[in-house]
Each structure stands twice: as structure tokens, then as C-alpha cells.
Amino acid sequence: xxxxxxxxxxxxxxxxxxxxxxxxxxxxxxxxxxxxxxxxxxxxxxxxxxxxxxxxxxxxxxxxxxxxxxxxxxxxxxxxxxxxxxxxxxxxxxxxxxxxxxxxxxxxxxx
Amino acid sequence: xxxxxxxxxxxxxxxxxxxxxxxxxxxxxxxxxxxxxxxxxxxxxxxxxxxxxxxxxxxxxxxxxxxxxxxxxxxxxxxxxxxxxxxxxxxxxxxxxxxxxxxxxxxxxxxxxxxx
Numbered sequence: 025x026x027x028x029x030x031x032x033x034x035x036x037x038x039x040x041x042x043x044x045x046x047x048x049x050x051x052x053x054x055x056x057x058x059x060x061x062x063x064x065x066x067x068x069x070x071x072x073x074x075x076x077x078x079x080x081x082x083x084x085x086x087x088x089x090x091x092x093x094x095x096x097x098x099x100x101x102x103x104x105x106x107x108x109x110x111x112x113x114x115x116x117x118x119x120x121x122x123x124x125x126x127x128x129x130x131x132x133x134x135x
Numbered sequence: 136x137x138x139x140x141x142x143x144x145x146x147x148x149x150x151x152x153x154x155x156x157x158x159x160x161x162x163x164x165x166x167x168x169x170x171x172x173x174x175x176x177x178x179x180x181x182x183x184x185x186x187x188x189x190x191x192x193x194x195x196x197x198x199x200x201x202x203x204x205x206x207x208x209x210x211x212x213x214x215x216x217x218x219x220x221x222x223x224x225x226x227x228x229x230x231x232x233x234x235x236x237x238x239x240x241x242x243x244x245x246x247x248x249x250x251x
Contacts, residue, residue: 058239067141067228067242068179111178121232121240122169125179 028112033130036102044097044129046112051092056115058123059086059097061108068111068125071097107133137163139231141243148219148250156214156246158229164209165231169240170202173226185212219250 029047036042048057056075060068072079072086074095079086085098099106111128115121138161148154158168166187171179183193183204191204201223203215212231216223226247230240 060240060242062179065226065245065247067139067230067244068240069242070239073239121167121238122181122184123230123240124181125171127178 028114028126030110030112030126030129032127033132035132035134036099036106037134038104039101042099042102042106042131042133044099044110044112044131045094046096047094048112048114049093051114052116054116057086057088057092057095058113058115059084059110060113060123060125061106061110062128063108071110073115102131102133104133104135107131137161137231137233137241139165139229139241139243141229141246143246144244145247146249148248150220150250151218153215153217154219154248156216156227156229156248158212158214158231158243160210160231160233160241163231163233165212165233166209168206168212168229168231170204170212170214171228171230173228173245179228182214216248219248221250224248224250 058073059071062068072084074086087096109128109130113123140159142157168185170182173179182197183191185191185204185206187206193199206212226245228245230242
């Protein structure tokens with residue numbers, strides 16, 4: 025399975041944008057980039073995913089580099105409820121959705 | 136949206152006893168479910184892939200006789216921790232997918248197991 029590298033932690037101020045980076049230099053052509061987040065004592069929550077093009081949904085935006093070796097999750101206006109561990113995961117574009125979690129980025133949001 | 140319900144949310148048991156954790160997909164059929172374990176301040180570790188009507192596939196290092204998985208229907212998978220020991224105390228999380236091919240996974244809210 026291709027690996028991802030994320031910063032261990034980041035800080036943001038409330039109502040400011042947050043850019044969470046992820047490196048995946050060994051990504052293959054069929055690997056989708058998934059982002060999940062986990063609040064304390066809860067199961068992970070799906071945020072967004074994409075293959076090549078940038079993606080937007082109500083929660084966030086995903087910017088994918090042209091060579092696909094990195095991506096950035098963008099939270100447009102951080103709130104206190106966005107404080108969580110964010111996981112960037114590569115998922116092989118096949119029939120299985122087996123997700124292998126890395127260490128993720130712990131996002132702290134300051135009021 | 137798709138909901139995965141996990142029960143119980145927490146359980147305390149004595150060493151040597153067995154504990155069953157249920158994972159249900161409430162509004163969709165899940166041919167495949169996944170079981171994870173998470174220790175404090177660590178990431179999720181995939182334990183096994185549960186396929187409806189067939190034997191589960193365990194990740195390397197996970198004892199299949201200790202962590203029994205049954206996926207008897209398209210909406211229910213169970214994980215039984217047999218002969219639990221204190222080192223089995225952990226946060227167990229299930230997930231399910233409604234469609235194949237890179238659809239998002241839906242996660243339960245986890246079960247906190249404490250073995251005394």
C-alpha cells in the first residue's frame with residue numbers, strides 16, 4: 025500500500041482557513057486520495073476524496089497536485105468543532121475499500 | 136446519510152470472559168465491513184475485513200481465534216473478543232461500505248472495551 029506523510033500537528037485560529045498538507049510520493053495511477061477526520065472518542069468521519077481533479081463539498085475542498093504526489097485539504101473557515109485528527113489515506117481504485125490509517129494531523133483550533 | 140451503529144458504546148468485563156460487539160448498517164446493505172482497533176493516542180489499526188456470508192480476512196498479527204468475526208447478514212457484523220485480557224482493552228471501531236469502488240466508508244462510533 026502506498027504511504028502518506030502528514031505533519032503531526034497544526035494550529036489554526038477560528039474562522040480562518042486551514043490548509044492541511046499530505047505527501048504521497050509513491051501514489052499509483054489508480055489510488056484515490058481520501059480524507060477522514062476523527063474527533064475525540066468517536067469513529068472517523070468521511071471528509072472528502074478525489075482522484076485527479078480538485079474536489080469541493082460542503083465540508084472542505086481537496087486540492088490535488090498535478091503530479092498527484094501531494095494534496096491539501098482546505099477548511100475554508102475553521103470552527104472549534106473542526107478540532108480533530110485528520111487522516112489522509114490512499115485507497116486503491118478497486119473493489120475493496122480497505123483503508124490503512126497513518127498517524128494523521130492533529131488540528132487545534134484557537135478561539 | 137448512511138449510518139453505522141455500533142453496540143455497546145462501552146463495556147467493562149473481567150479477564151477471561153468473552154465480549155461481543157455488534158456493528159449494524161442502519162439504512163444500507165453492507166457486503167463488506169472492517170474492524171479496527173485503536174489504542175490511546177495512536178492511529179486506527181485494521182484488524183480484519185468482514186465479508187457477508189464468508190470467512191473474515193485477518194491482517195497479519197491478528198489472532199483469528201481470539202477475535203471472532205461473524206458477518207451473517209448484509210446489515211450486521213459482530214466481533215467477539217474471546218478470553219479477554221487487560222491488554223485487549225482498547226477502542227474498537229467498525230466501518231462499512233455501501234458500494235464498491237472507492238465510495239466513502241461509514242464508521243461506527245466505536246466501543247470502548249476495558250478488561251479488568
